[in-house]
Structures are given as C-alpha cells and as structure tokens.
Amino acid sequence: MPSPALPLVDLRSDTVTRPTPAMLEAMFGAPVGDDVYEEDPTVARLEAATAARFGMEAGLFCPSGTMTNQIAIKAHTEPLSEVICEQTAHVYLWEVGGIAFHSGASVALLPGERGRLTAAQVEAAIRPTNVHYPITRLVCLENTHNRGGGSCYAWPELVAIAEVARRHQLPLHLDGARVFNATVATGQRTEDYGQLFDSISVCLSKGLGAPVGSVLLGSAAFIQKCKRLRKAFGGGWRQAGYLAAAGLYALENNVDRLADDHARAARLAGALAQQPYVAEVLAPETNLVIFRLHAALPTATFLAHLAAHGIKASEFGPQWVRFVTHLDVDDAGLARVEAALAMSESVN
Amino acid sequence: MPSPALPLVDLRSDTVTRPTPAMLEAMFGAPVGDDVYEEDPTVARLEAATAARFGMEAGLFCPSGTMTNQIAIKAHTEPLSEVICEQTAHVYLWEVGGIAFHSGASVALLPGERGRLTAAQVEAAIRPTNVHYPITRLVCLENTHNRGGGSCYAWPELVAIAEVARRHQLPLHLDGARVFNATVATGQRTEDYGQLFDSISVCLSKGLGAPVGSVLLGSAAFIQKCKRLRKAFGGGWRQAGYLAAAGLYALENNVDRLADDHARAARLAGALAQQPYVAEVLAPETNLVIFRLHAALPTATFLAHLAAHGIKASEFGPQWVRFVTHLDVDDAGLARVEAALAMSESVN
Amino acid sequence: MPSPALPLVDLRSDTVTRPTPAMLEAMFGAPVGDDVYEEDPTVARLEAATAARFGMEAGLFCPSGTMTNQIAIKAHTEPLSEVICEQTAHVYLWEVGGIAFHSGASVALLPGERGRLTAAQVEAAIRPTNVHYPITRLVCLENTHNRGGGSCYAWPELVAIAEVARRHQLPLHLDGARVFNATVATGQRTEDYGQLFDSISVCLSKGLGAPVGSVLLGSAAFIQKCKRLRKAFGGGWRQAGYLAAAGLYALENNVDRLADDHARAARLAGALAQQPYVAEVLAPETNLVIFRLHAALPTATFLAHLAAHGIKASEFGPQWVRFVTHLDVDDAGLARVEAALAMSESVN
Amino acid sequence: MPSPALPLVDLRSDTVTRPTPAMLEAMFGAPVGDDVYEEDPTVARLEAATAARFGMEAGLFCPSGTMTNQIAIKAHTEPLSEVICEQTAHVYLWEVGGIAFHSGASVALLPGERGRLTAAQVEAAIRPTNVHYPITRLVCLENTHNRGGGSCYAWPELVAIAEVARRHQLPLHLDGARVFNATVATGQRTEDYGQLFDSISVCLSKGLGAPVGSVLLGSAAFIQKCKRLRKAFGGGWRQAGYLAAAGLYALENNVDRLADDHARAARLAGALAQQPYVAEVLAPETNLVIFRLHAALPTATFLAHLAAHGIKASEFGPQWVRFVTHLDVDDAGLARVEAALAMSESVN
Ligand SMILES: [Ca+2]
Ligand SMILES: [Ca+2]
Ligand SMILES: [Ca+2]
Ligand SMILES: [Ca+2]
Ligand SMILES: [Ca+2]
Ligand SMILES: [Ca+2]
Missing domain, CATH: 3.40.640.10 (Type I PLP-dependent aspartate aminotransferase-like (Major domain))
Structure with missing residues (x-):
C-alpha cells in the first residue's frame, strides 16, 4: 500500500481543480x-x-x-x-x-x-x-x-x-x-x-x-x-x-491542455477494459470514463480499495463508477490509478 | 348515410354526459x-x-x-x-x-x-x-x-x-x-x-x-x-x-351501471378487431377503447367518416383513436357505430 | 324576543343570496x-x-x-x-x-x-x-x-x-x-x-x-x-x-333592483347613527354599512344580541361590524334589524 | 476644484469597499x-x-x-x-x-x-x-x-x-x-x-x-x-x-473600527446641518446619513456638484440623498466632502 504521504488522486470530478x-x-x-x-x-x-x-x-x-x-x-x-x-x-x-x-x-x-x-x-x-x-x-x-x-x-x-x-x-x-x-x-x-x-x-x-x-x-x-x-x-x-x-x-x-485530460481518460478506459471485475466501459470521448463493475464486486468495496491507495472516484448509479481526468491529475497520478486497478486480487 | 336528425353518438369522452x-x-x-x-x-x-x-x-x-x-x-x-x-x-x-x-x-x-x-x-x-x-x-x-x-x-x-x-x-x-x-x-x-x-x-x-x-x-x-x-x-x-x-x-x-359501459366497450373492441384498417386494439378493461389505424388510413379521414355518420371520437396520438362508452351511449348508438365501422369501403 | 320560527336576516354578505x-x-x-x-x-x-x-x-x-x-x-x-x-x-x-x-x-x-x-x-x-x-x-x-x-x-x-x-x-x-x-x-x-x-x-x-x-x-x-x-x-x-x-x-x-339594497343600507346607517353604542358609521354609498361600536360594547356581545333576534352580521376588525343588504333582505327583515338595534338596554 | 488626480470619495455605499x-x-x-x-x-x-x-x-x-x-x-x-x-x-x-x-x-x-x-x-x-x-x-x-x-x-x-x-x-x-x-x-x-x-x-x-x-x-x-x-x-x-x-x-x-465610520457619519451630519440648502438630516446612529435637500436644489444638481469634486453619493428618493461612511473613506476624504458641502454658492 502506498505511503499516506502521497498526494490524493481525485477522480471524483473536475470541479475539484485548484488554482495553480x-x-x-x-x-x-x-x-x-x-x-x-x-x-x-x-x-x-x-x-x-x-x-x-x-x-x-x-x-x-x-x-x-x-x-x-x-x-x-x-x-x-x-x-x-x-x-x-x-x-x-x-x-x-x-x-x-x-x-x-x-x-x-x-x-x-x-x-x-x-x-x-x-x-x-x-x-x-x-x-x-x-x-x-x-x-x-x-x-x-x-x-x-x-x-x-x-x-x-x-x-x-x-x-x-x-x-x-x-x-x-x-x-x-x-x-x-x-x-x-x-x-x-x-x-x-x-x-x-x-x-x-x-x-x-x-x-x-x-x-x-x-x-x-x-x-x-x-x-x-x-x-x-x-x-x-x-x-x-x-x-x-x-x-x-x-x-x-x-x-x-x-x-x-487552460483550454488546449484539455486534450491531455482526454488522452488520460482514454488510457484509463484501456486499463479498465482489461480488468476482470469490469463489466463494461463507455468509450470515453472526452475526460469522463463511466464503467460498470461486475455484480460480484460491490461498488463500495471497489471505492474503498481505491481510497486505500489514495484515489477517490464517484459512484454513478448501481455498480457504475465515474472517473474524471483534469488539471490536477498528472501522469504520475494516472500510473498510481493503473497500478491500483491492476491489483485485482485485492479488489475482489 | 344516416339522416342528420339522428342524435349524435359522442364517443370522445365520458365527460360529455348530461344529467338525466x-x-x-x-x-x-x-x-x-x-x-x-x-x-x-x-x-x-x-x-x-x-x-x-x-x-x-x-x-x-x-x-x-x-x-x-x-x-x-x-x-x-x-x-x-x-x-x-x-x-x-x-x-x-x-x-x-x-x-x-x-x-x-x-x-x-x-x-x-x-x-x-x-x-x-x-x-x-x-x-x-x-x-x-x-x-x-x-x-x-x-x-x-x-x-x-x-x-x-x-x-x-x-x-x-x-x-x-x-x-x-x-x-x-x-x-x-x-x-x-x-x-x-x-x-x-x-x-x-x-x-x-x-x-x-x-x-x-x-x-x-x-x-x-x-x-x-x-x-x-x-x-x-x-x-x-x-x-x-x-x-x-x-x-x-x-x-x-x-x-x-x-x-x-349510476355506479353499478358502469358495467354496461364496459360491456359496450368490449363489443366495440370486437368490432374494431374485425376491420381491415385497424392495426391494433388495446384489449379494453373498462370503458375506453384505444386502437391504432393502419398507416394507410389517415386519422382525419377515419374521424371524418365517423362524423358523417353522426359519431364523434378522439384522436389519441398519431394513427391512434380513442372510443369512450358512457351513460349517453346506448345499444342503438352502439349499433350505429358498428355499422359505420363496417363500411370499410367508404372508410378507405 | 322574536319567535325562532322567523326566517334569518343574514347581513353577513351578499354572497349568501339564493336563487329565486x-x-x-x-x-x-x-x-x-x-x-x-x-x-x-x-x-x-x-x-x-x-x-x-x-x-x-x-x-x-x-x-x-x-x-x-x-x-x-x-x-x-x-x-x-x-x-x-x-x-x-x-x-x-x-x-x-x-x-x-x-x-x-x-x-x-x-x-x-x-x-x-x-x-x-x-x-x-x-x-x-x-x-x-x-x-x-x-x-x-x-x-x-x-x-x-x-x-x-x-x-x-x-x-x-x-x-x-x-x-x-x-x-x-x-x-x-x-x-x-x-x-x-x-x-x-x-x-x-x-x-x-x-x-x-x-x-x-x-x-x-x-x-x-x-x-x-x-x-x-x-x-x-x-x-x-x-x-x-x-x-x-x-x-x-x-x-x-x-x-x-x-x-x-337583478341589476336595477340593487338600488333597493342601497336604499336599505342608507336606512340601516340612519338607524345605527342614532344608537348610543355606535361610535361611527361610514356613510354608505351602496349596499355595505360599516360601523364602529363604542369600546364599552364588545363586538361579540353585539353580534350575540343580533343572533338572538335571528340576525347575522360580520365582525370587520376590532369593534367594527359590517352589514350587507341584498336580494334576500326585504323591508320586513329590515324592520326586524331596526327593532333589534333599538333595544339598546339589552345590547349594553 | 480639486485636481482629477485625487482619489474618489465614494459615499454611495459601504459595499464599494475593497480589500486592503x-x-x-x-x-x-x-x-x-x-x-x-x-x-x-x-x-x-x-x-x-x-x-x-x-x-x-x-x-x-x-x-x-x-x-x-x-x-x-x-x-x-x-x-x-x-x-x-x-x-x-x-x-x-x-x-x-x-x-x-x-x-x-x-x-x-x-x-x-x-x-x-x-x-x-x-x-x-x-x-x-x-x-x-x-x-x-x-x-x-x-x-x-x-x-x-x-x-x-x-x-x-x-x-x-x-x-x-x-x-x-x-x-x-x-x-x-x-x-x-x-x-x-x-x-x-x-x-x-x-x-x-x-x-x-x-x-x-x-x-x-x-x-x-x-x-x-x-x-x-x-x-x-x-x-x-x-x-x-x-x-x-x-x-x-x-x-x-x-x-x-x-x-x-475590521469590526471595532466601525466606530470610526460612525464618528465620521456624525461629522458629516453636523456639516450638512449647517448648509442652507439642506432641509433636514436624519440624526445618524451609525454609518449612514440621510438628508433632504430644499426643493430649490435639484438632487441631480447637488450630485453633479459633488461629482465635480470627486465625490459620489446616492439619490435616496425625491430630494433625499444618502452618504455612507466606510473603510475606504478616511479623514482626508471627509475633509474634502466637508469642503465641497460648504461651497454653497456653487451648489445653488
Ligand atoms: Ca475548480
Ligand atoms: Ca358530465
Ligand atoms: Ca406558483
Ligand atoms: Ca349567491
Ligand atoms: Ca418560484
Ligand atoms: Ca466590499
């Protein structure tokens, strides 16, 4: 488990962005x-x-x-x-x-x-x-x-x-x-x-x-x-x-750089598609990734797993989760999310 | 065509009922x-x-x-x-x-x-x-x-x-x-x-x-x-x-007699089901009969045919028509509706 | 006190009128x-x-x-x-x-x-x-x-x-x-x-x-x-x-006859003006008479006195009372009101 | 007339205050x-x-x-x-x-x-x-x-x-x-x-x-x-x-210093009371001074006179004006207002 000193990767919403x-x-x-x-x-x-x-x-x-x-x-x-x-x-x-x-x-x-x-x-x-x-x-x-x-x-x-x-x-x-x-x-x-x-x-x-x-x-x-x-x-x-x-x-x-958020969303969607506990991913068109967990994995369990790795995301209906990429999520953060997603043994 | 002296058979709604x-x-x-x-x-x-x-x-x-x-x-x-x-x-x-x-x-x-x-x-x-x-x-x-x-x-x-x-x-x-x-x-x-x-x-x-x-x-x-x-x-x-x-x-x-209206609605549904220009009839459960006309018969044409026989009904969406039976529609009226429905040559 | 068989003189409002x-x-x-x-x-x-x-x-x-x-x-x-x-x-x-x-x-x-x-x-x-x-x-x-x-x-x-x-x-x-x-x-x-x-x-x-x-x-x-x-x-x-x-x-x-109601309102105002317990009468211009009772006479007492004589009126603010003349108040009724108003000993 | 380089004395409202x-x-x-x-x-x-x-x-x-x-x-x-x-x-x-x-x-x-x-x-x-x-x-x-x-x-x-x-x-x-x-x-x-x-x-x-x-x-x-x-x-x-x-x-x-605003409002009220063109001043209790101009002095003329001296105030009804003291009005500003008020020849 990563050190708690690591900064939060907050994928709940792009509203959480803070001024540079x-x-x-x-x-x-x-x-x-x-x-x-x-x-x-x-x-x-x-x-x-x-x-x-x-x-x-x-x-x-x-x-x-x-x-x-x-x-x-x-x-x-x-x-x-x-x-x-x-x-x-x-x-x-x-x-x-x-x-x-x-x-x-x-x-x-x-x-x-x-x-x-x-x-x-x-x-x-x-x-x-x-x-x-x-x-x-x-x-x-x-x-x-x-x-x-x-x-x-x-x-x-x-x-x-x-x-x-x-x-x-x-x-x-x-x-x-x-x-x-x-x-x-x-x-x-x-x-x-x-x-x-x-x-x-x-x-x-x-x-x-x-x-x-x-x-x-x-x-x-x-x-x-x-x-x-x-x-x-x-x-x-x-x-x-x-x-x-x-x-x-x-x-x-900060307008043109939204393309980076979109690329990161695509990366996340790719990572999600490879996870056995993910039933469905809506193909991201911009910076939102919405996906459905298999019924076997309670949403709360999944979100708690992420939270334990310093990652926050939003429940988006029964078994659905939303990831949002934005200004305050960089490649280092993304790598941490990918790593956490891949730990499927601890997810399930 | 029936004489214009015949009373109107008003199937538009049961709101049109008048006191006895x-x-x-x-x-x-x-x-x-x-x-x-x-x-x-x-x-x-x-x-x-x-x-x-x-x-x-x-x-x-x-x-x-x-x-x-x-x-x-x-x-x-x-x-x-x-x-x-x-x-x-x-x-x-x-x-x-x-x-x-x-x-x-x-x-x-x-x-x-x-x-x-x-x-x-x-x-x-x-x-x-x-x-x-x-x-x-x-x-x-x-x-x-x-x-x-x-x-x-x-x-x-x-x-x-x-x-x-x-x-x-x-x-x-x-x-x-x-x-x-x-x-x-x-x-x-x-x-x-x-x-x-x-x-x-x-x-x-x-x-x-x-x-x-x-x-x-x-x-x-x-x-x-x-x-x-x-x-x-x-x-x-x-x-x-x-x-x-x-x-x-x-x-x-006037409560118990609603059963008569329901029976008449069933009779109308039966008559409608036999018409070649009727595509679909929702099985009536009470006093309303909703049915769909084949695309070939414009609703306006059908309603005009009825009107020419002293019968009024309501358009209820594209190609849909509603008949309502009520206190002011008796068996004589019903027979006139059945007769008008059967004149399919003049309908089409 | 008049016999209870006498019809009500209802001065509360002209809304109480009933069809002839x-x-x-x-x-x-x-x-x-x-x-x-x-x-x-x-x-x-x-x-x-x-x-x-x-x-x-x-x-x-x-x-x-x-x-x-x-x-x-x-x-x-x-x-x-x-x-x-x-x-x-x-x-x-x-x-x-x-x-x-x-x-x-x-x-x-x-x-x-x-x-x-x-x-x-x-x-x-x-x-x-x-x-x-x-x-x-x-x-x-x-x-x-x-x-x-x-x-x-x-x-x-x-x-x-x-x-x-x-x-x-x-x-x-x-x-x-x-x-x-x-x-x-x-x-x-x-x-x-x-x-x-x-x-x-x-x-x-x-x-x-x-x-x-x-x-x-x-x-x-x-x-x-x-x-x-x-x-x-x-x-x-x-x-x-x-x-x-x-x-x-x-x-x-029933339009022209409103003049009769106005005349009766004027008569009532005149009668009220003579009562020692009436402090003030707004000069009636039509069929409403609004007047103020002296502080010594509680409105409830006055209305109860009227009620005992088969007369109803409306409280219209502290110490204020409203009389309304209308189609269902005739001269006989008016005379009864005048008589009741004059019984000041029983009012006070 | 003061040099236009002088800062505005804005008496319109205390909402105009800006952060220090x-x-x-x-x-x-x-x-x-x-x-x-x-x-x-x-x-x-x-x-x-x-x-x-x-x-x-x-x-x-x-x-x-x-x-x-x-x-x-x-x-x-x-x-x-x-x-x-x-x-x-x-x-x-x-x-x-x-x-x-x-x-x-x-x-x-x-x-x-x-x-x-x-x-x-x-x-x-x-x-x-x-x-x-x-x-x-x-x-x-x-x-x-x-x-x-x-x-x-x-x-x-x-x-x-x-x-x-x-x-x-x-x-x-x-x-x-x-x-x-x-x-x-x-x-x-x-x-x-x-x-x-x-x-x-x-x-x-x-x-x-x-x-x-x-x-x-x-x-x-x-x-x-x-x-x-x-x-x-x-x-x-x-x-x-x-x-x-x-x-x-x-x-x-900034709470306790409101007393200064109140003192300045009192000073303004005193100055206003001495002006021949002022008909009435509501005794200030805090930081607002409301006063009435004599009918001979149009409000617009008075406000234009003030504006020419770099002072803004609010019309507050016909012939009424409001002055508001606040954080951004200091004694120097106040003195300028007093001076402008005293120039009654140019006001009238
Ligand atoms: Ca933000
Ligand atoms: Ca009716
Ligand atoms: Ca509303
Ligand atoms: Ca009435
Ligand atoms: Ca509203
Ligand atoms: Ca401010």
Whole structure:
C-alpha cells in the first residue's frame, strides 16, 4: 500500500481543480470594483472575452453553472411552459428540480443515446396547441453530456436541432459545463456555437481550473434581462474580479491542455477494459470514463480499495463508477490509478 | 348515410354526459347555502357520502378533477419536492404542467405497462439524499389509467406500491377520475381504497353523469388544509349544492351501471378487431377503447367518416383513436357505430 | 324576543343570496354541453352577454371571483413583477396571498381613502428601472371597494388613473365583485368601463343572486390566454350551463333592483347613527354599512344580541361590524334589524 | 476644484469597499477545496467563526446578502405564507420582489419609525385563522435599518418582538447586512443575538471590507436545509475559500473600527446641518446619513456638484440623498466632502 504521504488522486470530478500559482497571481493582482454597480473591470473583461470566444454579444459572470442554467431557463420561459431536455440532463437531474422551482415549467424528458438527442426527437416532443398542455418554450442541450459519459454531439446533429428549434420559434440553450471539452475533442470552433444557440452556460471551475464561476452568454438584451434574474437569485456579488481573473487566466491558458485530460481518460478506459471485475466501459470521448463493475464486486468495496491507495472516484448509479481526468491529475497520478486497478486480487 | 336528425353518438369522452331528467329533478330540489361559510347542506352531504364510500374521513367538492389532483399534490409536497408518476399520467400530461406551476415540484416519470407502475419501479425512483436532488415527497397513481386505455391495477400491485410508499414515508395519491370503473370491473370494494391511499380524487362528471365536479378525499386534517388551497385556487364556490345534488344522485344510481359501459366497450373492441384498417386494439378493461389505424388510413379521414355518420371520437396520438362508452351511449348508438365501422369501403 | 320560527336576516354578505324560483326555472331549463370542449351554449351566451354589457370583446365564466381576479393578475404579469393596489384590496387581503402564490409577483400597497386610490398615488408607486426592483406590470382597482365600505370611485378619477396606466403601458384590472352596485349608484354606464379597463372581473353570486360564478372580461386574445390559465387553476368545468343560466337571469333581472339594497343600507346607517353604542358609521354609498361600536360594547356581545333576534352580521376588525343588504333582505327583515338595534338596554 | 488626480470619495455605499493589502494577503494564502463536497477548510472556518460570534450553531457562506435573506425566508415559510416586515425593509424593497418569487409568500408591510417596528405592531399584524388569509409564518427585522438611515433597535424592543414571535410560534429572522454597525453603536454583544433570532444574515462585504459574501446563521438543522436551498439558488460554489479568508480577516480586524465610520457619519451630519440648502438630516446612529435637500436644489444638481469634486453619493428618493461612511473613506476624504458641502454658492 502506498505511503499516506502521497498526494490524493481525485477522480471524483473536475470541479475539484485548484488554482495553480500562476492563476493565483493573476487573481490577486486583478483590479476590482463593485459589480452590482457594474464597476468591476475584471468581471467586465471576463464577460466580454467569453462572449467573443463563442461569437455572442454579451456575458454574465455567476457563482455556479446551476445559476447560469437556471437563470437562462427562467429567462426563456414563463410559468406553464415546458422545457425539452434529455432525461438525464444535468438541468433536470442534478439542479434540485430547479426548472419547476424557479420557472414553474414542466419538462419533456427524452431518452437520448448517451445523452444525445436527435432533431426528430426534439420535434416530436413539441406540444401541440391545446388548453390541457403547457406550451413548449425551450430546448436545452448539454455538450459534453455528463451522464452520457462525456459524450459529444456531432456538429450536424446540433445544426439540425437548431433548425427545428428555429422553425418552431423555440430558443435553444446549451448547458456548456464542459463545452470546451467538446470543442477540443471535435475540433469545432467555439465561435460557431454562437450561431446555433440563443444562450450558453460556460463553466470555468471544472477542467479549466478556476476556483469559482460560470459565464452565461447570449444577446445583449437577453443578458440584460438575466442581470435582474441574477440579482433575484442572489448572484449579485460585489468585488468578484478576483474570481473573474482566474477565469480569464483559465480561458487563455487552460483550454488546449484539455486534450491531455482526454488522452488520460482514454488510457484509463484501456486499463479498465482489461480488468476482470469490469463489466463494461463507455468509450470515453472526452475526460469522463463511466464503467460498470461486475455484480460480484460491490461498488463500495471497489471505492474503498481505491481510497486505500489514495484515489477517490464517484459512484454513478448501481455498480457504475465515474472517473474524471483534469488539471490536477498528472501522469504520475494516472500510473498510481493503473497500478491500483491492476491489483485485482485485492479488489475482489 | 344516416339522416342528420339522428342524435349524435359522442364517443370522445365520458365527460360529455348530461344529467338525466331524474338527476335534474334531484338538483332542482336540493337545499343550498353558502359553501364558503360551510353552510351548503347538500355539498356537506356529498362530501360525507363520498368519503364514507371510500373509507376515508373527509371530502372536498371542487369544480374539476384537475383542481382536486393539483390541490392534493400541492398539499402533499413543498417546492423542490419530486413527485413520482407514470410518464403518461393525467396529472403530468394533461393538467397544463400544474405540478411545476402550482407546487414547484419536479417529476420522476416512469414508463408503465399501459400506465401501470410496479412497486419495484416506484422504489427505484425514490431520490437518495443529496444536495443536488429534489426530495421525493409523493407517489401518484391513476386507476383506471386514461392513456393506458382504461387499464386497471391488480389489487396486489396497489398493495405492494402502498407498502413501498409507507416504508419510505411517502404519501400515496390516487387520481380516481375513473376509479368507479376500476372497482366495478375488478369487483374490489371502494372501502378498501381508503386503506391504501392518503388521498383520492373522485370524478363525478364522467361516467357517473353529473354535470360538474370532483371530490377530493383524505383525512380530516388533510382536507382542512386543502380547503385553504381550494380557496387559493379559486374553487371556493357559493351555492354549489345544485351540482352536489347531481353528484349524490350519481353515486346512488349510476355506479353499478358502469358495467354496461364496459360491456359496450368490449363489443366495440370486437368490432374494431374485425376491420381491415385497424392495426391494433388495446384489449379494453373498462370503458375506453384505444386502437391504432393502419398507416394507410389517415386519422382525419377515419374521424371524418365517423362524423358523417353522426359519431364523434378522439384522436389519441398519431394513427391512434380513442372510443369512450358512457351513460349517453346506448345499444342503438352502439349499433350505429358498428355499422359505420363496417363500411370499410367508404372508410378507405 | 322574536319567535325562532322567523326566517334569518343574514347581513353577513351578499354572497349568501339564493336563487329565486324564477331563476331556478331558468337554470334547469338551460341547454348545456361540455364547456371544456367549448360546447356549452348557455355558458357561451353568458360570456358574450356580460362582455357586451361592459363593452369588451370576450368573457370567461369561472367558479369564483378569486379565480377571475387571480387569473387576470397572472395573465397580466410574470414572476418578479409588481402589482399596484390599495392596501386593503380584496385581491391582496382576502385571496390567500394569491398574488405571490400564483403570479410570483410583489405588491405595492397604497393607502386609499376608503379604498380609493388617486392617479397621483398610482403614478408615484411605479418602480423606476433598477436591477434591485421588481418591474411594475399591473394596476388593480376595486369598485365598489369592500373594505372601504362599498365606496365608489368618481368616474373622473378612474379616467385619470387609466390615463396614468396607459402612459406607462400598464394594464388596468378591475375587481368588479360589486361593479353593478357602483354603476347603479353612480349612474355610470357599464359600457364605459370597457374603455378604461383591460380586464374586469364581474361577480354574479353576490347582489345579483346567482348561486355560483364570476365572469372575467377582456380582449379576445386575453381571454384566450386566460382559458388556459383557468384550466391550470382547475376551473375547467363541464356542463356549467346550469350556473351560467342563473347568471344570465341575474343580468337581465337583478341589476336595477340593487338600488333597493342601497336604499336599505342608507336606512340601516340612519338607524345605527342614532344608537348610543355606535361610535361611527361610514356613510354608505351602496349596499355595505360599516360601523364602529363604542369600546364599552364588545363586538361579540353585539353580534350575540343580533343572533338572538335571528340576525347575522360580520365582525370587520376590532369593534367594527359590517352589514350587507341584498336580494334576500326585504323591508320586513329590515324592520326586524331596526327593532333589534333599538333595544339598546339589552345590547349594553 | 480639486485636481482629477485625487482619489474618489465614494459615499454611495459601504459595499464599494475593497480589500486592503493585508486582507489580500490572507486571501492569497488560504487553503481551499470544493465547497460543494464540503471540503473547503477556509469556508468551514468562516462559517464556524461567524456562528460562534453570534451564539448560533451553524453558518452558510453565500455570494450575497440577498441570497442569505431569501434562502432564510424560503426555509422558514411555505407558499401561501405571509411574512411580516417593515414597509421599507431591504428584503421587500430591494430584493427584486424575491419574497413572492422564491417563496410564494405574501407580505404584511408595517410602517416603522425609521424602519423600527414595535412588538405591538408585529402582534397586530399576525393574521387570524381564516380560509381567506395566508398564514403568518415569519417576522423579519433589519438592524441597522438601511432605509431608516442606519437606525438601531433598542435591545428591549428586540426582546419584546422576539417574545411575541415565540408566543405565536413564529420564527424571527434578522437581516443583519449591517448588524455589526448596530452592535458597535449600542455596545450590545453579538452573542446575545443568537438568543433572540432563529436566523441571521451577516454581510461581510459592506463596512467589514470583504470583497464578496454573506453568512447565514441558524441552528444546525436549519442550515442543513438551507444548504439544499443554496444549491437550488445557484449558490453552490467551489473553491470559495479565497473569499472566505477575506471574511475571516474582516471579522478579526475590521469590526471595532466601525466606530470610526460612525464618528465620521456624525461629522458629516453636523456639516450638512449647517448648509442652507439642506432641509433636514436624519440624526445618524451609525454609518449612514440621510438628508433632504430644499426643493430649490435639484438632487441631480447637488450630485453633479459633488461629482465635480470627486465625490459620489446616492439619490435616496425625491430630494433625499444618502452618504455612507466606510473603510475606504478616511479623514482626508471627509475633509474634502466637508469642503465641497460648504461651497454653497456653487451648489445653488
Ligand atoms: Ca475548480
Ligand atoms: Ca406558483
Ligand atoms: Ca358530465
Ligand atoms: Ca349567491
Ligand atoms: Ca466590499
Ligand atoms: Ca418560484
């Protein structure tokens, strides 16, 4: 068993990333002001830079991706609306039922292929006009898709869904918690996203390594409306420029390196596929590896084995486990995970 | 083609039933008072009689089944709760997204077999404790199940689901829009329902033939809480005793005769099964017959053919049609439907 | 003390009115249909007749004035709106906090003179544009004003308020629970109201004597939107034509006679003014008489004295009592009230 | 006119305070972790330290005082509740109508004396049990009171209000955006507050000088419930320890010095009282000075005069202006304000 002095290899989530010294330096040298008065120059810079990168007009810096998603959903809908999303979408599954709570909106939950919807599915889910029905008002996509194991949409399918949305005058929102993983993996330009989506939530505190925050993107009028919603949600913060500086640093320095995380995820998937106690591995497309343990190996036993080797991972449903690679998992850490996985006698 | 003087055979829904002269006479002579002051004696009689019949403590007379269902859901939950129901349940599908709107509650939508859930499904859908999740607070069943084609639960499954609910301290609500169809079809006593369910919505204006209203049943404390909710929803009506009298008449006179509607539904299903243009008929269990037309016959063409013969029916999804038998459809009407169905040359 | 065989004189509210034999006859001869399918001819007739009378395009028949008011408020606003109303308005004070519950809207509560606002007050209450504020979206008036003791607006003030509302693009809603009392008392034509207001809630079950229901009036598009809201609120009722027939009868027969109720209210006010135990009487303008008892006479004692004489009235705040005259209070009843009031030795 | 090189004297709000170098150093060196996993040690330290200081069990660090207040209100109420607060309370006036939006709760708005309620007022506002009424569920106080000009409650009145609340089983929440100003001004111990209040929102980013955040205090069970609400509101942030470190530094270093701000506010009030163009100054009790300009001097003219001298202040209603003293306003700044105020010839 490795010495307890070894640093933790934390594969639970890419949210656990912590600022590097260079990012910290950027943070604490940042000029700040009162962002409720719209006077924080670093927040303004971050919002503009993120918007520009996605070809959108404006941005709004918020404390979390749940806030950016839920504000966007609220802004696009009204009570008695219905939101179309995949049945395991983060906005439905892991945001505390916020669609109902904040927006009073119903959900049309569609079964995706690893979280991916098709344009035909979306179109079929639009409610006809009938006094018994809510009114379909929004389509939400997630790319990469968390529950789908970091799966990426093919660009033509996104274009087709956007076409359906536009034809039915439905806005299209992207939960882009890991959108940079998608663009890096597929080579699609971020600037193209602004053409398809009416709003995008971009997370800075996952693979990008910033400590806190997401940026909501949209048209200038949309973001103006969302600024009031952010205030209502309690997201009107003051000298947030320190956090924004981290986000700016991340955008400038930590995007391309996501390819390394993806390569490490592939390595992990390969190692997992060789273990006798692993029943199934979803082929990783980005930085998430989701796999199923044989019924003979209780998830708790497996996680305890990893923990004994200084490795943390997340249970992801009965017999399912999720590994996430990120900025704070290097090759040395990866080797330790591979070693721990191979000790199957001690696993079983 | 039949003479236009023939009365309409309206198979769209059992809601279209109209009072008989005897029911009208009961209405006309009913003593009334201001029900907001709790002084309408006929309303009080109806509430008590319905509660007694289902072995429950108290009742609340409301203008619709949507109101009784949505009030019950609101009373059992709080915002950020989650409600477990079948994915085509009336409370989710046809009540304007009211679960989100009135209760701010999320939905866990389960795929049933003709609308019927199993105890295992219900138990698996209960959310574990986690700050990302809403809290599961209610299980809703529907019996008979509208979208399932008037399907009835087997009593042991209801008992098993109730056992799961009780074990997890979840209240269990029954959307009993057509609960009398279920009790008549299965021979189960209505009094038994009060043992399993914490609240039941009973509709009077469908197969029972009353013009308006549903009664919500539950414990005395629950109904007291719901009385305030009814006021908030705008269901605090004044001299409602005229409508309550119709409900009382219906309870006393129109329950057993639902067996006739079921027999007629079976007859219709038999007739449909013989038609070349019918692809599939869900075996009717009560008074609903749902069937699918072959792709070659557009639903609109089929409905127009029926309309030309003085018969109305409901489209129920692409190529699907629903027939509903009820108090106002007699054997003469049925014969006319059978004749119209048989004219396949004019249908195709 | 009068014999207990004497009929009750019920001054608690005009909601207690019960149909006359002629109204009952109209009800039970009415043709009905399923109003959710928009096929009840009597409901349609009532909606059209009420709209026409107020110079508006369309109407919607609902089970209560709380429902018509709250649906209108919901239709005119969105969450995070603010509604301007008088601080004792029925919509705020007696509708279970429905403005917050149904509409998620804040209230700007203005102190009126007997419930009457001025145009200047309304204009001053409109929130400036600021991310900290809700957005003012609606002005609600009540005429006659219940808490103000049946007070009527002077027409020029209504015109001035409407002008302010229009200038700020704010819709103007009238809670017309007793609007006919206002038009009869002031001689203003009901048709003029449609010029000022965007929506009006008209009650049929108070002084007009119908058993159940209110009609919401507005433009055709507004009423279409409200029809969905009515369904969501659980107000989608079926063969409601029996109740609509009572409303039609009331509109045709019971409006002008409200002048008699007003005259009787004035008589009661005169009698009250002569009693040594009465400290203050608000001069009645219509059918409500609100008065204050001297501190020496507990309200409960006074109401018990009345009850012993077969008379019911409502407590209306500490030491305040409300008398309401209506269709079911005739001169004989009035004389009994006057006699009971005069027995001051037994009162004190 | 002073050289434009002079630093701004920003009297608009104490929210504009920026970290000092020492605070920044504390931030920069703080250990952090993922607070959604409850693994940020600095956040945990801040929550515990703030709770201990107020004699409460637990704390929750949130991005804003609007979030802490609105989460507390939500946690204490349910839809169709009513919240008692002063008619100019921050929770009602400046939180975007959040009480209605988040909690579906109505408000009972009481007129305070400079924002201070009395126990008798609170007791009289509790709604009696009646199906027409929302249920009173919460009393909210604000100390110091912003709109009241930084007014402080006398401790005995707080004790009396708490006694009323307890007698009626109503929780008592304190909006303590400037509670340290109150304790410093009155000498009351912060530890005493935990005895009276069920929850307290404490702001760190105003006079205390931290960049971002408020801490919500309450019992351990209450804070556990609020943690889910914070997640729902989008306040579940990740490595928030940098901001928490600033809050800890502020608690340890910047509380006692609030007395200086109060002394400077008194000096400003004295200077204002001598100006011919000032009609009225509310005697400052802490760090806010609210004053009224004579009608002859438009507020905009006065603010422009100040701006020309490098001084910013806030309009606070027609002819009213607010000055706020804080960490970033020193004696030199104060002297500049006094000089600018004295130049009455250029003001008028
Ligand atoms: Ca991070
Ligand atoms: Ca609601
Ligand atoms: Ca019917
Ligand atoms: Ca009546
Ligand atoms: Ca600050
Ligand atoms: Ca809400």
